[in-house]
Amino acid sequence: MQNTPQQSPITLRINAGLKKRYNTEKRFKRMGISAIVIAMTFLVFLFGSIISNGYTAFQQTYIQLDVSFDQTFFTGENLAAANFPGLVKKTLYSMFPDVTSRNDKKLLTQLVSSNAAFRLMGMVTKDPKLIGTTQKIWVLADDDVDMLIKGHYDRNVAESNRRINDKQLAWIDALAANGKITKKFNTQFFTSGDSREPEQAGIWGATRGSIYTLFIALALSFPIGVAAAIYLEEFAPNNGWTDLIEININNLAAVPSIIFGLLGLAIFINFWGMPRSTPLVGGLVLTLVTLPTIIIAGRAALKSVPPSIREAALGIGASKIQMVTHHVLPLAMPGMLTGTIIGMARALGETAPLLMIGMIAFIVDIPGSVTDPATVLPVQIFLWADSPERAFTEKTSAAIIMLLAFLMLMNGLAVYFRNKFERKW
Amino acid sequence: MKMKALLLASALTATMISSAPAMAARDYISIVGSSTVYPFATVVAEQYGKSTSFKTPKIESTGSGGGFKLFCSGVGVEFPDITNASRAIKSSEVETCAKNGVKDIVEVKIGYDGIVIANAKQGEPLKLTRQEIYLALAKEVPDPKNPDKLIANPYINWSDINSSLPNTKIEVLGPPPTSGTRDAFVELVMDEGAKSFEFIKKMDKKEFARVAQTVREDGAYVEAGENDNLIVQKLQANPAALGIFGFSFLDQNSDVIQGSIVEEQAPTFENIADGKYSVSRPLFFYVKKAHVDVIPGIKEYLGEFSSEKAWGEEGYLADKGMIPMPEAERAQYAEAVKNLKTM
Amino acid sequence: MDLTADMTNQPFPTQLFGDDAIDTAEEKAKPSSRQTVGDPFVENPRMICRDVYVYYAEKCAINNVSIDVGRNEVLAMIGPSGCGKSTFLRCLNRMNDTVGTCRVEGDIRLDDMNIYDPSVDVVPLRASVGMVFQKPNPFPKSIFDNVAYGPKIHGLVSNKTELAEIVETSLTKAGLWNEVKDRLHEPGTGLSGGQQQRLCIARAIAVSPEVILMDEPCSALDPIATAKVEELIAELREQFSIVIVTHAMQQAARVSQRTAYFHLGDLIEVGPTDRIFTNPRHQLTEDYITGRFG
Ligand SMILES: Nc1ncnc2c1ncn2[C@@H]1O[C@H](COP(=O)(O)OP(=O)(O)O)[C@@H](O)[C@H]1O
Numbered sequence A: 001m002q003n004t005p006q007q008s009p010i011t012l013r014i015n016a017g018l019k020k021r022y023n024t025e026k027r028f029k030r031m032g033i034s035a036i037v038i039a040m041t042f043l044v045f046l047f048g049s050i051i052s053n054g055y056t057a058f059q060q061t062y063i064q065l066d067v068s069f070d071q072t073f074f075t076g077e078n079l080a081a082a083n084f085p086g087l088v089k090k091t092l093y094s095m096f097p098d099v100t101s102r103n104d105k106k107l108l109t110q111l112v113s114s115n116a117a118f119r120l121m122g123m124v125t126k127d128p129k130l131i132g133t134t135q136k137i138w139v140l141a142d143d144d145v146d147m148l149i150k151g152h153y154d155r156n157v158a159e160s161n162r163r164i165n166d167k168q169l170a171w172i173d174a175l176a177a178n179g180k181i182t183k184k185f186n187t188q189f190f191t192s193g194d195s196r197e198p199e200q201a202g203i204w205g206a207t208r209g210s211i212y213t214l215f216i217a218l219a220l221s222f223p224i225g226v227a228a229a230i231y232l233e234e235f236a237p238n239n240g241w242t243d244l245i246e247i248n249i250n251n252l253a254a255v256p257s258i259i260f261g262l263l264g265l266a267i268f269i270n271f272w273g274m275p276r277s278t279p280l281v282g283g284l285v286l287t288l289v290t291l292p293t294i295i296i297a298g299r300a301a302l303k304s305v306p307p308s309i310r311e312a313a314l315g316i317g318a319s320k321i322q323m324v325t326h327h328v329l330p331l332a333m334p335g336m337l338t339g340t341i342i343g344m345a346r347a348l349g350e351t352a353p354l355l356m357i358g359m360i361a362f363i364v365d366i367p368g369s370v371t372d373p374a375t376v377l378p379v380q381i382f383l384w385a386d387s388p389e390r391a392f393t394e395k396t397s398a399a400i401i402m403l404l405a406f407l408m409l410m411n412g413l414a415v416y417f418r419n420k421f422e423r424k425w
Numbered sequence B: 001m002k003m004k005a006l007l008l009a010s011a012l013t014a015t016m017i018s019s020a021p022a023m024a025a026r027d028y029i030s031i032v033g034s035s036t037v038y039p040f041a042t043v044v045a046e047q048y049g050k051s052t053s054f055k056t057p058k059i060e061s062t063g064s065g066g067g068f069k070l071f072c073s074g075v076g077v078e079f080p081d082i083t084n085a086s087r088a089i090k091s092s093e094v095e096t097c098a099k100n101g102v103k104d105i106v107e108v109k110i111g112y113d114g115i116v117i118a119n120a121k122q123g124e125p126l127k128l129t130r131q132e133i134y135l136a137l138a139k140e141v142p143d144p145k146n147p148d149k150l151i152a153n154p155y156i157n158w159s160d161i162n163s164s165l166p167n168t169k170i171e172v173l174g175p176p177p178t179s180g181t182r183d184a185f186v187e188l189v190m191d192e193g194a195k196s197f198e199f200i201k202k203m204d205k206k207e208f209a210r211v212a213q214t215v216r217e218d219g220a221y222v223e224a225g226e227n228d229n230l231i232v233q234k235l236q237a238n239p240a241a242l243g244i245f246g247f248s249f250l251d252q253n254s255d256v257i258q259g260s261i262v263e264e265q266a267p268t269f270e271n272i273a274d275g276k277y278s279v280s281r282p283l284f285f286y287v288k289k290a291h292v293d294v295i296p297g298i299k300e301y302l303g304e305f306s307s308e309k310a311w312g313e314e315g316y317l318a319d320k321g322m323i324p325m326p327e328a329e330r331a332q333y334a335e336a337v338k339n340l341k342t343m
Numbered sequence C: 001m002d003l004t005a006d007m008t009n010q011p012f013p014t015q016l017f018g019d020d021a022i023d024t025a026e027e028k029a030k031p032s033s034r035q036t037v038g039d040p041f042v043e044n045p046r047m048i049c050r051d052v053y054v055y056y057a058e059k060c061a062i063n064n065v066s067i068d069v070g071r072n073e074v075l076a077m078i079g080p081s082g083c084g085k086s087t088f089l090r091c092l093n094r095m096n097d098t099v100g101t102c103r104v105e106g107d108i109r110l111d112d113m114n115i116y117d118p119s120v121d122v123v124p125l126r127a128s129v130g131m132v133f134q135k136p137n138p139f140p141k142s143i144f145d146n147v148a149y150g151p152k153i154h155g156l157v158s159n160k161t162e163l164a165e166i167v168e169t170s171l172t173k174a175g176l177w178n179e180v181k182d183r184l185h186e187p188g189t190g191l192s193g194g195q196q197q198r199l200c201i202a203r204a205i206a207v208s209p210e211v212i213l214m215d216e217p218c219s220a221l222d223p224i225a226t227a228k229v230e231e232l233i234a235e236l237r238e239q240f241s242i243v244i245v246t247h248a249m250q251q252a253a254r255v256s257q258r259t260a261y262f263h264l265g266d267l268i269e270v271g272p273t274d275r276i277f278t279n280p281r282h283q284l285t286e287d288y289i290t291g292r293f294g
């Protein structure tokens, strides 16, 4: 006889299988962890490459000019009409007195951005007292200079294959030796609209366009989506028509968004005569794109409200609409908001439907209202990615960073709202 | 409270939308059209916007065909004023225009765009003829043993076509059929290359188009998307590959890629401008005359575009990679612009 | 505590109707008989139900039931699971309207008003016939708001003081006031199960209903909470008519004056609670209360 307690045959059977059961669990855990590791690696790689390509765009190269606002330049009444490009040129020639040939002079003026003249114009029209004085003014360098300073151009390739030739290199080095070239934070990138000169290009126009477009889309799709979800879920009779509508909404959620662009072109622009390329039409089209998502998310959120709450409200004599607005809707709101924000995040990234309604466009002026022509962030990225100038590469990545930042902000908002409304009790 | 705010927002939006169609006038120029002309027209537009009191024109990149379709839809503020094109307007498009009341159209040629065949600097520089390019890329080519018969393209390496070419695999990254660059490439290179064979040249029009313009699908030609920057990047990663794209991308990336010599001529600015480099096409824009006095600033925009400082030999468009027209041609079109001479 | 003793001493409305299903008290109705035996009807009833049929789609869940609900009485409904007790209870305030497939036939009257008449609005009806559910289901709002909700939506109060008064009296009647008076603005869902159920009762009585329907109100509660609720039911009878569904026969015995026994959609027997439990007249009732099935 052994001392160990006798184990029943059932316990033995259970113990025999235990190891296998635990192994299955371990295997599953390992698979889960590796899936997450793979996903994180991709994410880190994506972010890493975008950020490493784009972070340089947040700085821009400036050249310091010793501008003497000579009286002779400002003879006319209208200060803005003065020959500011000429002033920039004269300043550069005076900084490099050895440059005499016509060709060299042209090469020299290519070092500063065409924006420099407009900057001087702005300064003088704002403060006419500058006339007659000499000022040290930092102006934007040309994008090729910027690329060179940031190390994106190789100095060692043959001269004919460089966009900056040997003479220009020598001038840039001379400026740098005198501390007249520096990199500054690129505020312009956040305050100006599109430009074909990479050093002047900014995302504010596209950002405004995105904000207006999303505002319209949100202001329409949220109330319509919530109302439709409530009607379908709580009020619609249970019949073939309702089923048909439900199937169609589910199908619409899967329709490629360019179809909505075509629809928008046909209805909003051609039939209603709304202006092309505007956030108004863009917002309407994106409303169509996001509505199915919002309705489906809204219905799911309504479905998840426990029936006991509905019974409690009805049992006390609340009418159906009171039951919905007082009890069901507040409980479904976090889910609906999450669905809406996910829909909006999708809308933020859409370009295809906007092609049809003319929002893939070069627009310099910052839109001031929903009826001004505008473009949106993803379109700006698309347009820059397609531009020949090398300096747009980093701008493209920088714009992607901004778009991602917006997406994160929106998802953060989704989480915040969800917690806020859920935590209430 | 929340409900009310929501209702208010929707009411606001509703009024905004219902009042929108009322605003009929347009105070900016609306331009559509070719993505090849887009990088040049936008420079002009930006310059014009900054140096005049007018708003900067809106330029949509719709492709030449899409541009004509919009342009020809009618006369009125909701239709574009100008369309850019990397080819001349077709007679069918002129008819559509006329049917929709767009009768007086001013055609303006602005310059040329070269199409280059390039590879990475690490690769060997190539010297090609249009016939060789045709043989390398067409789906069906004349049988080398029986030169009156077509067979499926047998060439694998460049040296199979011409022993003086490098012994590397034929691998060409180029634009998809939806692209204007592809149309121009087919017309300027493939058609010409095919014509160098007498029996293909004699074929009827349809058959010729099929033989000359069908690109092989066995992986030697890779459709790399509309984005030329992407092709440039892929070339750097794969020095054995060739890419087909617009001259301005070669111009901007001359430190990392090199253009192949075609028919003895290198794709340089000068050679394209002189017309020596054969693979180049004219660029145009078309103006709706009926809009000129309605939409403010069109005349000034045309003036800016046709000024020497824009499209001249030393102009800023040349800096961006557009090949200017010869002086006489510039003068001719500047005159046409000035008098709004219709087609 | 012995609630039963207290209960069975109460004077009971004695006038009986429809006692002709059997001839003598000794002879039991056969198990195959589906005719209601006992005394389904009372004098001066609060609610009258006649020839009620309920169908879920094609399925008949209640088959020809006729019964009265008296004033100031607790009517218990017992029977095996699935026999239709809840279904019948929910007919009395038309909660079955919310089930799409459910169809109710027959005549159900509250104080002579046919509650299924097309002209009748369910909103005031449910204010008059309140309901307490099996699982405590307070709103995810404060204790105060839970009780105040009914009076607010029905416009029973004109100012805040009145509302506060109603809330206080309702909570007091529900025996909850002393436990929650310092935490009125804390969530109702934070109370214990028994307190939550009493909160639900307070919520129901805040609109001064005539009838309160309770569907197994104690089945989710522990014995102590159950005792409290049962005590409360006994007190509420002074003011309201109460119909309670229960699967615990002891509970029916403790709280009710009359008991109705349901079997597979049929109302088998109705009678004074003490008689049903001591001397059932139908074989099925006897089998059930003696535990032969259930
Ligand atoms: N919503 C419903 N749809 C279909 N059948 C139902 C529904 N509710 C209850 N039933 C059916 O009606 C019968 C009675 O149910 P119920 O009244 O809930 O029984 P009890 O409350 O006595 O346990 C059961 O057979 C049940 O399956």
Ligand SMILES: [Mg+2]
Pocket: C085, C086, C087
């Ligand atoms: Mg039940």
